[in-house]
Amino acid sequence: MRIAFASGKGGTGKTTVAVNFAFFLADSRQHVQYLDCDVEEPNGHIFLKPVIDEKFPAKVMIPTIDQSRCINCGECSAHCQFNALVTLPDNVLLFPELCHGCGLCARICPAGAITEGEREIGYIEKGRAVRGIDFVHGILNIGEPMAGPLIQQVKYNYREDYIQIIDAPAGTSCPVVKTIIDADCVVMVTEPTPFALHDLKIAVSVAKNLNKPIGMVINRANGDFKPLTEYLFENNLPILVTIPEDMQVAHEYSEGNLIAERLPFYMDNFLALGENIRNLPGKRT
């Protein structure tokens, strides 16, 4: 089973819930894999403390232009949809960060001046974390705009016989789509505030467009926030578990600790989360 944790707004507790749930599952002797797809700002390792035993670069395809064969016809730059190529009077200029690696330029160059090479956009680390959790994360190079291909490469490391916990990036755009697209269900972690609710609504429509079963975790719950309760009710979004606002949780978080480990009474919350995910309507198992 593959469970993605998303939110829309950043800082609502995606990583906190994902790592603690992974810990809970591993602690109940299940095979668990945690994949951090928030490649811009991966944080899961801070809590799961993996011993990294494999590290490899993540690469994307990019054109290599043989300027001696280039006839400056301008075909490549005219066809490139991402403005990654510019034809100048005496050569062709490549902007690697804009390239999506589609390979079109190499195919259509009439002079055969373009071949394809590789460019590094970040790296992937794998290892073993607390309670034997299989750990994978991707780290995007600083200054690199494109998170999508790295997210995909993190997911090449799926272990099929494991429960896969996927930590998604914040937001509601393409990196989130790339992260949740192959998940069996999406757990939305939110908090009872207007900002979080606004972004949650967009994130829910992303997941709905992809036909994903959705369950909710209300984090830092502190009395009733009517607009959220009403929205969840009207849209038939089940609450999987509620985690109260608790200074002890905030404290353990600020020390980089797992709350499920330090505050054992929270294990029941993650037990309920697991049960309720299993019973989510519409989910493939």
Added chain:
Amino acid sequence: MTDIKEVVIVSGKGGTGKTSLAGAIVKLIQDKIITDCDVDAANLHIIVGPKDLHAKKEFIGGKKANIDLKRCTHCNICRDVCRYDAISEDYIVDKVLCEGCGACYFICPARAVEFTPQLSGYCNTCTTLDDEIFVYAELLPGEENSGKLVATVRNEARDEAQKAGKRLILIDGPPGIGCPVISSLTGTSLAIIVTEPTPTGAHDLKRIIELSRHFQIKTALVINKSDISPKFTKEMRQYCNDEGIACLGEIPYEIRITEAQKEMKTVLEYAPDCEASRAIKEIYKKLQSIMEEI
């Protein structure tokens, strides 16, 4: 042409308080254009209150392929050239997977592929309750090209600044360090980084500082919720000192910031005398002196 300065608020980690601070700064700084460049999860409008919408411009992010099955000869060439596995065995293009590269469109020998521009979102220009100009965007759920939409918002804001003779654009930025952040950061005069004293905050802070340095952007730091970990706050202060980054100030954890948000207000309006509000006013004073240098 007047010299327009752009000041952007970023954070790396999400949820550190960018927008709450931006909303408060909006109330303090005079004579500016306000923009929200967190285009896929915009929130500033919730507390600054858009009043009259002046313009809602369609944003065309890119094109997507569609195969005309009547013309398709099932030769499979499009499926061979597509690097994104976006074309199914029965030649249906998955709009989510299609990156809009056009490879199938240009290669198809039967000319069966249509390649049409897609509406990806909107760029809105409006006035706030305080009669200031505010530019923000709405990226449609799950869309690409958020960086391009950020660039559209910034261009629109610069046009508005020119028209109104304003010298300052205040930008509420997105979290992370990828495409939309780079697009929000490049060419600005100052980046205010809002962080929190937690291990995740500290981890992400280093990456956003490196990113700002990569693009040679002057940065200043605000530590929010500073009293939740005196240890990390001290380390962050030290780190910035070592790196030559100005610390604008610290805001203690304040439940009234969240309460204010629920009332669709900034903390300055909701609880003007609380410690957080006082801290924000101090931050503003320091910001003013830094702005004179940029």
